Amino acid sequence: MASYYEQVGAATVREVVDQFYAVVLADPDLAPYFTDVDLPRLKRHMVMLLCSVLGGPEVYEGADLADAHRDMGITSEHYEKVGGMLVAALREKGADEELVQHVVTVLGQVRGSIVAQPAGAAG
Template identity: 40%
Template sequence: MSDSDQSLYDRIGGEATIDRVVDDFYGRVLSDPVLGSYFHDARMERLRRMQKELFTQALGGAPHYSGMDLTDAHRGRGISPAEVSRFTEHLLETLEEVGLAREDIDEVLHHIALLSDDVVGGTADAE
């Protein structure tokens, strides 16, 4: 298999990298003064597990995400676009810290940004 056939998931180091990224990332999010309060009642162990499955799938690894639909999971939480940006900033810092190549970081952020529309807005009564 040539490099160009390899998925982004494999190229960045597969499961070990995803585990590290998601664990480090939620450490940052939970200690963020703006974002942290969203997670006070969260089931963090499940959330990390679901996020690992989702990242794996989004980056071309096994397509086995078993969590909620993202719109349903975030509906009624009142998450603003600015908060999604802040969340994504923490992801960027994590990917830099873990030492991914610049082009891989850009690609990961691109894939995650594609999901962010499902996260924003919506009151409990929406739809």
Template identity: 40%
Template structure:
């Protein structure tokens, strides 16, 4: 069974993305990255990306991760904060730890495409 199916499909992905952005936007180290960003559009892209990444039927047609995050100067600290909020979101929605770990394994290789700021920068 795919991770997508295991967590409850599209409704679960939508709930996760909505909760995730509440957490991210409340985080003072991350909120500045989203100033002026059209959140409805971003959430649509994020749902498609996550669904595709975890085995859902959706096709992700957005930019690759390096292009989407170019120029944002995201640090390792910020990347780790995002991962922490994702883990907390999924745990809060009742996703089993094993499934959260599988999602993390799927997304962890993206660090090199997303982190572009010098170590220690925020």
């Protein structure tokens, strides 16, 4: 059975990432998170990360997710919004529901590394 990566291919992953960031950056609630960010570099990291999540040969060599998102103050609401935008981009590029659900599962698994914990909350 083909991996999710083999089902969609690298070119589609790049298209998904481009579409995803276009939507994210157009959102007035989310755009401030990306002020002064090297967007081409971020997109490359996101392509590698998504390819890795989908079972591709790319190895994600970026920063640990918790380290990369530390002190950004990402809220649960914004995390859910961004996740929804990624899912929508995948569906628009023809990803099947099994692949989409795999990504949703991974988003749930990494949520704690990205969403800011309230002050005094146990990690």
